Amino acid sequence: MTTRVFVTVGTDHHPFTRLIEWVDHWSASHDDLELVVQHGTARPSRHGVNHELLGSEEIAAQYAAADLVVSQVGPGTIADANRAGHRPIVVPRDPHLGEVVDDHQVAFGDFMASRGRCVSVRTREHLVSELDAWLAAPKPLTCPSALCPQPPAPRSRRCPAPSSAPRGAGSRPVGCSAPCGPPGLSTPPADHARRPGTAPR
Secondary structure, X not given: OOEEEEEEOOOOOXXXXXXXXXXXXXXXXXXXXXXXXXXXXXXXXXXXXXXXXOOHHHHHHHHHHOXXXXXXXXXXXXXXXXXXXXXXXXXXXXXXXXXXXXXXXXXXXXXXXXXXXXXXXXXXXXXXXXXXXXXXXXXXXXXXXXHOXXXXXOOOOOOOOOOOOOOOOOOOOOOOOOOOOOOOOOOOOOHHHOOOOOOOO
8 A cells, every 4th residue: 555645845945955865765665655745945855756846725735645744844834734634744944954044943843742733853763763653553543632623613624523542643534624723823824835035934
């Protein structure tokens, strides 16, 4: 069975080559992956289908089609992934490596991970461990309550009541299509739809 993995670095104009290299390292040992990569100003992936940038509708389609999402730490990225039913595995950009202007992604990634919205990793070994654990773990059948605030937003389909907690990272619950952003969080424009060079969120 093929697993579709969507990787996105957002649109910060700083290259995030490290994330692409880490994903390439992991995917090289897996033949059962369909890898789609939005790489921005970084080099393209050696193993995936590459896109420098994607529009908001294209991004939404990639989230809907993916089994697993790997991304930078961005408020819009995490919120959009949550709404599509994913708990993304995220890697914060490092300002000491020229990937971003400061270390805000580290703090925000830890904060969102503490709320159950993502899994934040900082080393290649941790990323590989989380990805392999996700592939090995049974997929949850219900939406975790932490990701599905009630009542759902207007015009959304209701999320089934949770019966068990999810296992592993990157969960894409089956049957959950309710918006899964933090309660009270409005829908920000997708990080990926901004033009390169604009300030990241």
